[in-house]
Amino acid sequence: MPSISQQPHKFDPPLEPDLTSGKYVKIWHGPQHPGITGNMSLELTICGDEVAHCKTHVGYLHRGFEKLMERRTFIQNFPVVCRIAVPEPAFNEYLYAAAIEEIAEIEVPELAQWLRVLNLELMRLASYLMWLGGSSGSFGMTTVYQWTVTHRDYILDLFEEMTGARIYHMYITPGGVRAKLPEGFKGRVLKVMQGVEKLLYEVEKVVFNNHVFKLRSQGLGIISKDMIDEYGIVGPNQRACGFERDLRKDQPYLVYDQLDFEVVTETESDAYTRAWVRYQEMHQSVSMIRQVLDKMPEGGSFHADLPNVLHWNVPAGETYVKAECTRGEYGYYMVTDGSEYLQRIHIRGPSYTHAVSVMEKLAVGINIADVAGLMVSLHTYPPEIER
Amino acid sequence: MIDAFLSVWNIVPESLQWLILTMLKIVAIVAPLMLSVAYLTFAERKIIGYIQVRTGPNRVGPKGWLQPIADAVKLIFKEIVIPNGANKFLFIIGPILAIAPALAAWAVIPFNEYWILADVNAGLLYVLALTSVGVYGVIIAGWASNSQYAFLGAMRTAAQIISYEIAMGFALVGVLVASGSLNLREIVLAQEGGVLHWFWLPLFPLFVIYFISGVAETNRAPFDVSEGESEIVAGFHVEYSGMAFAIFFLAEYANMILIAALTAIMFCGGWLSPFSGVPVIGEPSLFWLLAKISFFLFLFLWFRATFPRYRYDQIMRLGWKVFIPITIVWILVVGLAVVYQLPWWFD
Numbered sequence: 172m173p174s175i176s177q178q179p180h181k182f183d184p185p186l187e188p189d190l191t192s193g194k195y196v197k198i199w200h201g202p203q204h205p206g207i208t209g210n211m212s213l214e215l216t217i218c219g220d221e222v223a224h225c226k227t228h229v230g231y232l233h234r235g236f237e238k239l240m241e242r243r244t245f246i247q248n249f250p251v252v253c254r255i256a257v258p259e260p261a262f263n264e265y266l267y268a269a270a271i272e273e274i275a276e277i278e279v280p281e282l283a284q285w286l287r288v289l290n291l292e293l294m295r296l297a298s299y300l301m302w303l304g305g306s307s308g309s310f311g312m313t314t315v316y317q318w319t320v321t322h323r324d325y326i327l328d329l330f331e332e333m334t335g336a337r338i339y340h341m342y343i344t345p346g347g348v349r350a351k352l353p354e355g356f357k358g359r360v361l362k363v364m365q366g367v368e369k370l371l372y373e374v375e376k377v378v379f380n381n382h383v384f385k386l387r388s389q390g391l392g393i394i395s396k397d398m399i400d401e402y403g404i405v406g407p408n409q410r411a412c413g414f415e416r417d418l419r420k421d422q423p424y425l426v427y428d429q430l431d432f433e434v435v436t437e438t439e440s441d442a443y444t445r446a447w448v449r450y451q452e453m454h455q456s457v458s459m460i461r462q463v464l465d466k467m468p469e470g471g472s473f474h475a476d477l478p479n480v481l482h483w484n485v486p487a488g489e490t491y492v493k494a495e496c497t498r499g500e501y502g503y504y505m506v507t508d509g510s511e512y513l514q515r516i517h518i519r520g521p522s523y524t525h526a527v528s529v530m531e532k533l534a535v536g537i538n539i540a541d542v543a544g545l546m547v548s549l550h551t552y553p554p555e556i557e558r
Numbered sequence: 559m560i561d562a563f564l565s566v567w568n569i570v571p572e573s574l575q576w577l578i579l580t581m582l583k584i585v586a587i588v589a590p591l592m593l594s595v596a597y598l599t600f601a602e603r604k605i606i607g608y609i610q611v612r613t614g615p616n617r618v619g620p621k622g623w624l625q626p627i628a629d630a631v632k633l634i635f636k637e638i639v640i641p642n643g644a645n646k647f648l649f650i651i652g653p654i655l656a657i658a659p660a661l662a663a664w665a666v667i668p669f670n671e672y673w674i675l676a677d678v679n680a681g682l683l684y685v686l687a688l689t690s691v692g693v694y695g696v697i698i699a700g701w702a703s704n705s706q707y708a709f710l711g712a713m714r715t716a717a718q719i720i721s722y723e724i725a726m727g728f729a730l731v732g733v734l735v736a737s738g739s740l741n742l743r744e745i746v747l748a749q750e751g752g753v754l755h756w757f758w759l760p761l762f763p764l765f766v767i768y769f770i771s772g773v774a775e776t777n778r779a780p781f782d783v784s785e786g787e788s789e790i791v792a793g794f795h796v797e798y799s800g801m802a803f804a805i806f807f808l809a810e811y812a813n814m815i816l817i818a819a820l821t822a823i824m825f826c827g828g829w830l831s832p833f834s835g836v837p838v839i840g841e842p843s844l845f846w847l848l849a850k851i852s853f854f855l856f857l858f859l860w861f862r863a864t865f866p867r868y869r870y871d872q873i874m875r876l877g878w879k880v881f882i883p884i885t886i887v888w889i890l891v892v893g894l895a896v897v898y899q900l901p902w903w904f905d
Contacts, residue, residue, distance in 0.1 A: 196706055206787075311782070
């Protein structure tokens with residue numbers, strides 16, 4: 172029998188160290204570990220303090236959402252989609268609604284589009300605030316976590332007023348949004364934005380100019396340029412590497428083409444730069460929210476005329492919609508067959524590649540103390556990895 | 559009443575009298591110490607709470623003042639879980655070895671010119687020796703737990719404490735040269751004459767290094783790699799629960815208070831008043847010592863709320879490559895100043 176020689180593939184996992192040699196110790200970093208971002212775990216093989224091999228384990232939070240959604244009517248799926256990425260459900264709601272709109276060819280009124288952008292940008296800001304706190308918390312700076320979570324809470328108060336719920340608000344529905352803005356809401360948003368800007372100014376002084384934070388995060392987990400396309404790295408992780416890619420700019424959806432904002436890029440691509448890019452994007456979000464409040468049409472319909480939600484039959488079709496969430500490109504692939512139910516849906520979240528393959532690659536060779544910081548700097552949500 | 563007491567007291571043999579008196583003195587030091595440890599945790603939670611824009615504990619008792627008591631009661635009644643595969647004897651002895659030196663070092667601390675439990679001549683050496691023994695408790699606890707996280711934490715602590723002890727020792731050599739004595743009471747008396755005569759001014763680099771090394775020695779943030787929460791969960795005491803954990807906790811805080819007291823005694827004039835010569839407030843008293851200790855304890859808490867945690871190798875670099883060279887150079891400077899009798903401090 173002829174032997175077939177096989178070229179080693181680029182994605183071949185690194186060889187596992189020989190545990191019997193006595194040089195290595197295997198420890199489990201998670202799932203119950205304060206340094207991990209959620210229900211997942213890293214199986215680390217360490218040599219002294221250095222990580223020699225890292226294997227990601229997911230599956231602690233698999234809820235089978237994609238299959239579950241095939242058994243529910245279209246409107247019943249909303250409580251499911253917003254639980255996919257817990258800290259930022261609005262992006263999932265928007266994409267699910269947008270996919271239905273695209274297949275059913277529903278026109279969304281202009282006011283609704285502005286309200287959606289307002290909702291999404293507030294969500295982005297809230298999600299980044301939580302991440303910023305977690306990021307400094309993973310390096311042992313608990314104070315900033317308390318500060319940012321306070322301000323996230325103010326944003327959640329705004330959501331409560333705007334949508335009726337704090338986290339899972341199901342505000343964006345096919346054809347528009349569920350409600351108009353309440354009376355005097357703009358002023359309250361501006362007040363919260365003022366607070367957030369003051370916080371960001373303080374965070375820059377306390378975190379980004381902090382000697383110890385720089386020592387810890389600079390040079391940590393550098394993503395090289397050729398990894399970007401191979402590993403499918405998107406969002407701020409990619410922009411920190413010098414790629415100027417942002418779906419809001421490249422393929423504008425909703426009313427992003429009428430807003431004035433920059434795509435922030437940096438070149439260092441270490442944990443510090445990734446944090447810095449996100450920090451700058453928070454400033455962009457604040458400015459975008461102000462612009463939305465400024466340019467938003469005063470009146471008009473906020474919802475298209477649609478039949479009773481309980482009897483929707485979306486026509487047969489197939490579509491892929493995508494949007495820029497805080498972690499990068501987020502996509503929904505939807506197939507319908509004209510019945511009351513979805514035929515198939517697939518959700519593409521950036522956390523999967525970031526937390527699994529990229530983490531496994533970057534963790535090798537770093538100190539075990541930096542694993543948590545690296546993990547957080549990639550900004551991943553375990554519930555989104557496995558849905 | 560007093561007569562009756564004295565008549566009983568005089569029957570007691572003299573050696574027993576001495577023993578009883580010493581025991582009473584020990585209780586007089588340790589009981590307030592334990593109480594201050596309890597309320598230091600309360601102060602910590604309150605102060606860090608205010609730095610983090612929240613109020614801290616405020617539910618148990620009036621304004622939360624019974625919180626430390628409630629914590630202690632909870633810890634006393636919790637079960638001490640000894641993990642499978644742990645070495646039982648060493649697992650129990652670990653916390654004891656950690657707390658014993660933290661309390662024993664208080665024997666030589668002078669609270670004022672006359673209130674010293676043991677006025678020994680080599681007090682400084684005694685303190686250095688005892689603070690070094692504390693590391694055994696940590697190593698033994700980490701090893702006996704049979705857990706990788708605990709072991710990693712124990713190894714880190716051992717290396718860190720040993721390297722910072724060198725910088726700390728050198729800083730104290732400066733004090734020794736400047737005061738010409740190893741007796742803590744005489745070190746304080748050598749600093750008489752107001753805030754500018756204290757050793758913190760001529761020994762400023764040593765003062766800063768001593769205090770920072772003290773923070774590292776007690777494993778407090780930003781040098782808390784031995785229990786780095788987001789890295790190795792809780793380090794050496796990850797497997798401890800109940801009172802066994804509480805004893806580590808007590809040892810850590812007793813050590814903090816000890817370091818604050820030593821800094822006050824070595825560099826800030828102990829019980830001496832900063833306004834020497836001024837009537838009433840210029841009088842030396844216990845109040846000044848307590849005020850100085852509180853100030854340094856506040857610094858401990860302030861550091862914790864402000865700084866991220868250093869990585870372990872960065873701590874070692876700071877200790878060996880920055881602190882030790884500076885202390886050695888400054889010892890030479892102090893030596894020259896003493897030889898040439900620099901006015902104010904060494905004349």
